[in-house]
Amino acid sequence: xxxxxxxxxxxxxxxxxxxxxxxxxxxxxxxxxxxxxxxxxxxxxxxxxxxxxxxxxxxxxxxxxxxxxxxxxxxxxxxxxxxxxxxxxxxxxxxxxxxxxxxxxxxxxxxxxxxxxxxxxxxxxxxxxxxxxxxxxxxxxxxxxxxxxxxxxxxxxxxxxxxxxxxxxxxxxxxxxxxxxxxxxxxxxxxxxxxxxxxxxxxxxxxxxxxxxxxxxxxxxxxxxxxxxxxxxxxxxxxxxxxxxxxxxxxxxxxxxxxxxxxxxxxxxxxxxxxxxxxxxxxxxxxxxxxxxxxxxxxxxxxxxxxxxxxxxxxxxxxxxxxxxxxxxxxxxxxxxx
Amino acid sequence: xxxxxxxxxxxxxxxxxxxxxxxxxxxxxxxxxxxxxxxxxxxxxxxxxxxxxxxxxxxxxxxxxxxxxxxxxxxxxxxxxxxxxxxxxxxxxxxxxxxxxxxxxx
Numbered sequence: 001x002x003x004x005x006x007x008x009x010x011x012x013x014x015x016x017x018x019x020x021x022x023x024x025x026x027x028x029x030x031x032x033x034x035x036x037x038x039x040x041x042x043x044x045x046x047x048x049x050x051x052x053x054x055x056x057x058x059x060x061x062x063x064x065x066x067x068x069x070x071x072x073x074x075x076x077x078x079x080x081x082x083x084x085x086x087x088x089x090x091x092x093x094x095x096x097x098x099x100x101x102x103x104x105x106x107x108x109x110x111x112x113x114x115x116x117x118x119x120x121x122x123x124x125x126x127x128x129x130x131x132x133x134x135x136x137x138x139x140x141x142x143x144x145x146x147x148x149x150x151x152x153x154x155x156x157x158x159x160x161x162x163x164x165x166x167x168x169x170x171x172x173x174x175x176x177x178x179x180x181x182x183x184x185x186x187x188x189x190x191x192x193x194x195x196x197x198x199x200x201x202x203x204x205x206x207x208x209x210x211x212x213x214x215x216x217x218x219x220x221x222x223x224x225x226x227x228x229x230x231x232x233x234x235x236x237x238x239x240x241x242x243x244x245x246x247x248x249x250x251x252x253x254x255x256x257x258x259x260x261x262x263x264x265x266x267x268x269x270x271x272x273x274x275x276x277x278x279x280x281x282x283x284x285x286x287x288x289x290x291x292x293x294x295x296x297x298x299x300x301x302x303x304x305x306x307x308x309x310x311x312x313x314x315x316x317x318x319x320x321x322x323x324x325x326x327x328x329x330x331x332x333x334x335x336x337x338x
Numbered sequence: 339x340x341x342x343x344x345x346x347x348x349x350x351x352x353x354x355x356x357x358x359x360x361x362x363x364x365x366x367x368x369x370x371x372x373x374x375x376x377x378x379x380x381x382x383x384x385x386x387x388x389x390x391x392x393x394x395x396x397x398x399x400x401x402x403x404x405x406x407x408x409x410x411x412x413x414x415x416x417x418x419x420x421x422x423x424x425x426x427x428x429x430x431x432x433x434x435x436x437x438x439x440x441x442x443x444x
Binding site for chain 2: 041049117123126157179180181185210244247248293
């Protein structure tokens with residue numbers, strides 16, 4: 001069991017800045033995130049899109065912002081527990097006990113939920129039959145390339161993941177790339193490579209088609225794809241790879257007894273505490289009158305929630321407000337040389 | 339104020355007034371219209387405010403830019419007349435607009 005002052009759920013920009021604000025006032029924290037890297041929506045949904053409303057930074061990308069925040073919290077050496085989701089929480093005496101789906105257990109007087117719109121999951125195929133073959137013949141990510149060797153593979157999607165995997169797997173497989181419109185979205189270099197492979201007969205491109213039907217009872221033997229005018233084509237295949245991006249699901253947070261309205265958690269704007277004592281919510285996941293879903297609002301919320309955590313983490317100490325420009329103790333925490 | 343009609347996948351109509359300048363997505367959220375999730379809050383990053391626009395109205399809308407098309411690729415069962423409602427801004431020309439929400443958004 002890992003004991004700490006605060007457990008932060010969510011490593012998006014708000015969660016990362018919460019690490020900073022806790023570090024500044026001398027509190028320790030552990031960060032849990034379902035993704036395999038920090039950055040949240042910034043890194044997963046728009047790593048390359050410019051952001052123009054971070055104070056004093058006229059323009060940066062989601063990736064740039066994440067890297068900046070990681071650099072800023074380096075002095076506090078936060079522990080990240082990535083690729084795992086907090087499944088349950090319970091209260092024992094005055095401490096919250098958290099358990100992740102990878103079996104990690106934490107104990108702390110405070111929890112800060114900076115969970116955005118929830119945890120990311122791959123968007124699945126809409127056909128009900130797809131469920132039956134998920135994990136055996138239908139995949140939403142590639143973990144074991146060897147499985148596909150010399151097989152007939154259909155790849156659905158028109159973005160980078162679909163294109164990159166089509167190229168990669170076309171080296172030793174027959175690939176059919178299926179997309180709902182004629183245009184693909186990807187780097188020019190990748191698109192050129194795809195067209196080259198198409199000419200060589202290594203990749204068959206079917207557009208504009210979408211998945212209509214899956215054939216086979218025990219084993220998937222083939223699929224039917226359909227154009228919008230109703231034209232249907234049958235293809236024999238062994239595997240489907242589907243890349244339609246990620247969706248966000250609130251997940252287990254919904255079962256923790258927190259007040260939740262419209263997928264957000266109401267908070268008190270003085271402390272950002274939820275209806276549960278010692279559980280705070282900041283960033284996109286919290287709501288209050290006038291709430292703006294801006295990164296800069298998340299930063300403000302992190303600052304106040306961090307101070308509110310101090311009371312429970314250090315019940316015998318008095319919190320003193322200090323400026324980073326002048327405080328010697330903050331300079332020590334930042335590891336500055338005198 | 340322009341009237342916007344949100345039609346559920348079952349055909350149930352819900353007509354509300356949406357102030358000029360708001361998006362069709364915001365009009366739905368403000369009026370508790372079911373069927374539009376808008377997880378990303380309108381930053382064109384999630385495709386959970388996806389709607390179908392009947393042809394007579396679809397042609398009155400400005401063409402969807404590439405970035406919106408890319409996002410629609412990710413939506414649940416997109417069609418030729420698919421749009422993201424966060425990118426449709428309500429104007430006087432759109433008074434009477436009808437949009438159909440999909441069976442689900444994710």
